[in-house]
Amino acid sequence: MSYFSDIYNGIKTLLTGMSVTGGYFIRARKGALTQQYPDNRETLKMFDRFRGEVIMPHDDVNEHRCTGCQKCEIACPNGTIEIIWDRGIDEETGKKKKKIDQHIYHLGMCTMCGLCIEACPTDAIVWAQNYENSVYDRTSLTKVLNQPGSKVKAGIED
């Protein structure tokens, strides 16, 4: 007897489960989540806070906000940021002042923890919402964040 009730139960539970999947089979289009990447590159927008990579924004006259204070370098847990700094002459006061020569960022080592951006007193570095970070050669993951010939915006102090 239990033989037949087992078969009956088996079929019953199978149909219960299939009522769920069958429901989705009929309503498949509604609420489908699949994204047609990479065909949807133009419309695919990341959230504003998305951590893609660290960048240093420059304005139209090629000025950034980094004073070279090295707080980001100290905050970084894994040596992703290296600051090569120099002393320049401040045009207004004529005194010697610290400035960055190169703000080096090794994207391949970055854990996207956000501590550098938290630590920066002048908001010189921010997150970019770039999500395609794979490259063929790992040396191209080492980036210099300040553009050539750029200088710090006047009046930025840490």
Added chain:
Amino acid sequence: MEPTVKSNIKTEEYFINMGPQHPATHGVLRMMLTIDGEIIKNVEPDLGYIHRSIEKMCERDSYQQIVHLTDRMDYLSSHINNEAVCLVVEKALEIDVPERVKVIRTIIGELTRIASHCLWWGVMGMDVGALTTYFYAFRDRELINDIFEETCGARLTMNYNIPGGLMFDIHPNFVKRTKEFIAHFKTKIPEYDRLLKGNVIFQKRTKGIGVLSPEDAISFGASGPVARGSGVNCDIRKIHPYSAYDLVKFEEALQTDGDCLARYKVRIQEMWQSLSIIEQLIDNIPEGDTKVATKAVIKLPKGEYYQRVETARGELGCYVNSTGTKNPYRFKFRSPGLSNLGVINSLATGSKIGDLVAIMATIDIVVPDIDR
């Protein structure tokens, strides 16, 4: 009359490796099985394939930097791990974080738990042969990941907690999205049960399989859903409330059978409880600051500190031994995964190889948490 057969045929035990590259081990974990036919005689897990010396790295890092390492332990409860480190640092510094921080931490912690159990449900179904569960679970987990991505900027390794509070405030859409998720997910859990729980194949593969007695659960130090499936009260949120857990009402999910099905039921119950916790808090997140200013270089006073939290897998303990410098002298994690893995030999001995897969699925192994 009993036939008398004189037989010289005997069986022999032999040794087989399951893993380290086996899809059912959920990571690089090697199981050394001694089997007789298909019956398991002994299971010995071999660990260390992804050991990254996180505890040693903690001795090198500052307290702010330690937080992001814990994302990489149990990556499915990363927020709760972060919270544990922040809580122990705050305890040592005697900082009382604002109510807003506590409530937000609790809400995100519970969302993390749901996301983790969702993934577990999908993978568990897949391990016992139901591929559909995987897609359904990931569909719902995606919504939680979107909430995290919008507020924290990352989907898995969020690093949203800092000692003294939160890195930044929640996104304006956070409350709206969370409510939408709750409404959506409430219709989905019954569907989960309908799809999997009643199914005969699933029942046959889980009911009475891998029975863990409460005594064994306690003596092996099992915690979380594994111990609660055997009827051991061990929910840290209940016995040592932290953050906002003393403000909310919830039931500790308990089952007494101790088999795979009981552990399944515990996790489904926990998802309901997490939803109810979030519902109680989401409408009254108090206004206020999201962090207490700490010194740029945090130095803990000399001494030993311990804090435990309930992650999706069980009890995570953080032990800090500080000598008063900016790095800890010793940072030890008591991870739930390692203790829960300890029960595997007593659960699997005597059962079949196929059952071992179901047992490992219900223990909910996350290998980076075991190895650290």
